[in-house]
Amino acid sequence: MKIDNSSALFERAKAVLPSGYTRQMVVTKPHPLYVSHGEGCWITDVDGNRLIDWVNNFSAQIHGHAKAEIVEAITEQASSVQSTTMPSEWEVKLAELLVERIPSVDKVRFMNSGTEANIIAVKAARAYTGKSKIAKMEGGYHGQYDLLEASYQPMPDAWGNIGEPNSVAYHPGTPQSLLDEVVCLPLNNIDAARAILRSRASEIAAVILDPWRLQVGMVEPQQDFLEMLREETEKLGIILIFDEVWCLRFGYHGYQGATGITPDMTTMGKIIGGGQPIGALGGKDEFMSVFALGEDGVPLIKHSGTFTANPMSLAAGYTAMELMTRDAFDALDSTNDRLREGLEAIRVDCELPGVVQGSGSVSALIMTNIPITDYRTLAFAAASGLLEKLGVFEKALLQQGVMTLRGGFVGSTPMTNDDIDFTLNGYRKAIEAVDKTHPGLLRS
Ligand SMILES: Cc1ncc(COP(=O)(O)O)c(C=O)c1O
Incomplete structure (x- = not known):
C-alpha cells in the first residue's frame, strides 16, 4: 500500500497538532491515511488507495459518502x-x-x-x-x-x-x-x-x-x-x-x-x-x-x-x-445479516475462537473465548491479548482494502452483496496474512 502522500501530510501535521493528531480515536501507527474523497461505501486516500468504509465515521454516515x-x-x-x-x-x-x-x-x-x-x-x-x-x-x-x-x-x-x-x-x-x-x-x-x-x-x-x-x-x-x-x-x-x-x-x-x-x-x-x-x-x-x-x-x-x-x-x-424508511432499515439489516453469516462461516473454516456478535447494521467477530458480559470481563479479555489481536487484524484488513473499527463493521445503505463478498474475501486474506506474520495470534 502506497502511503507517501499521507506520510508527508503527517510530517506537516506533527509540527502544528500535538503528535500530529486532533482525534484520539483515529490514532494509528505509523500514521493515519489522509482522505481524498468518498463515494458510496468507498473512500479513497491521498495516495489513491481505495478502501471499503466499514467505520462510517463511527456510525454517523449511514448513507456512506456523497449521497x-x-x-x-x-x-x-x-x-x-x-x-x-x-x-x-x-x-x-x-x-x-x-x-x-x-x-x-x-x-x-x-x-x-x-x-x-x-x-x-x-x-x-x-x-x-x-x-x-x-x-x-x-x-x-x-x-x-x-x-x-x-x-x-x-x-x-x-x-x-x-x-x-x-x-x-x-x-x-x-x-x-x-x-x-x-x-x-x-x-x-x-x-x-x-x-x-x-x-x-x-x-x-x-x-x-x-x-x-x-x-x-x-x-x-x-x-x-x-x-x-x-x-x-x-x-x-x-x-x-x-x-x-x-x-x-x-x-x-x-x-x-x-x-x-x-x-x-x-x-x-x-x-x-x-x-x-x-x-x-x-x-x-x-x-x-x-x-x-x-x-x-x-x-x-x-x-x-x-x-x-x-x-x-x-x-x-x-x-x-x-x-431511512422502514424498507431502507430492513435492506440495511439484511445486507449485514449476510456479512454476519459470512463471518461465521469463516470463523468455523479457519477454526477461530469467539463468536460473531452484533445485529442490525453493526457486527464483529470477537476473537476470544473469554465470556464478555460487563466492563470488567471486557477489560480482562482486552488485557489478555484481545486488544493486541484486534490492532494487528485491523491493519491486516486495511491492507486488503477493508477499513474497519478494530475489526468491527458498521454498515451503510449503499453496500451491495458484491461489497459484502469483497469484504469477506479480504477477511479471509487478512487471516492468512496474520497467520504468517503472527503465527498463533488469532487462535490464542
Ligand atoms: C453512545 C455515545 N454517546 C455519545 C457519543 C458522543 O457523540 P459525539 O462524538 O457526537 O460528541 C458517542 C460517540 O461515539 C457515543 O457512541
Whole structure:
C-alpha cells in the first residue's frame, strides 16, 4: 500500500497538532491515511488507495459518502443561508420526524454533538428532579463530558467492589467533587444495580446508558437488566435517559423501539445529521418542560448556542433520515445479516475462537473465548491479548482494502452483496496474512 502522500501530510501535521493528531480515536501507527474523497461505501486516500468504509465515521454516515440527495440539500442550503439566528423549516421538519418515530420523544432540542446532547440531558434531569447525582454504567461511553467520562475505562486497582463500583476519573486533574456526583452501576448485575439505585434514590437525578452496548467491545445490556432499570427508575423518581447517539441506527423507532422499553429522555446524534455535526435531546413533554418558557417568560434551562439548529446540519439530517424508511432499515439489516453469516462461516473454516456478535447494521467477530458480559470481563479479555489481536487484524484488513473499527463493521445503505463478498474475501486474506506474520495470534 502506497502511503507517501499521507506520510508527508503527517510530517506537516506533527509540527502544528500535538503528535500530529486532533482525534484520539483515529490514532494509528505509523500514521493515519489522509482522505481524498468518498463515494458510496468507498473512500479513497491521498495516495489513491481505495478502501471499503466499514467505520462510517463511527456510525454517523449511514448513507456512506456523497449521497446525491444529501449533497443536493447541503449545496442548496449553503448557497442560501449557512447559519443565522432565525430558525428554519428544517428544524421543524427534523423534529417532526423524530417525534413521529421515536417512542420517548414528544419534544426535541437540537445541539451540535452527542456529547452536547448528554450535557444538556444531565442539566435537564437535574432541573426536573432537583437532585444532582447521575448514575451511569461502569465502562459506559457518552462522549467527552468529564462528568460522564467517570469510570469509562477504570483500571482494576481503582475500580473497587463489583457490587458498588468506584467512580474513577478518566483524566488527571478531574475534581473529586465531580466524581462524587457520579454513581456507578455494574452493567447486567441486576441485584447490585437495583440495590444501589434504591439506597441512593434521594440523590440520583438520572440513570444514563447506551441501551445497546458498552464500548466498542459490544457488551450488550441484557433485556431483563433494561427492564429492571425502567421499573426501578419509574418507582424511585429517577429519570431514565437512553443515549441513542450511536444506536438510533438500529431501526425506524430507534433501539428503544426494538427493546420495547421507553425511556424518559433520549439523546441522539450521528445519523440524524446526515454527515453534518449534530446532537439532539428528546423526551416526554413532562420532562422537556424544563426548556419551556414559564409564566415569567423564562425557562428553567436556558439552552442556546451559536450553531445550535443550524440549517446545514438540519437539511442534511432531515434528508438522510427521510431516506431511512422502514424498507431502507430492513435492506440495511439484511445486507449485514449476510456479512454476519459470512463471518461465521469463516470463523468455523479457519477454526477461530469467539463468536460473531452484533445485529442490525453493526457486527464483529470477537476473537476470544473469554465470556464478555460487563466492563470488567471486557477489560480482562482486552488485557489478555484481545486488544493486541484486534490492532494487528485491523491493519491486516486495511491492507486488503477493508477499513474497519478494530475489526468491527458498521454498515451503510449503499453496500451491495458484491461489497459484502469483497469484504469477506479480504477477511479471509487478512487471516492468512496474520497467520504468517503472527503465527498463533488469532487462535490464542
Ligand atoms: C453512545 C455515545 N454517546 C455519545 C457519543 C458522543 O457523540 P459525539 O462524538 O457526537 O460528541 C458517542 C460517540 O461515539 C457515543 O457512541
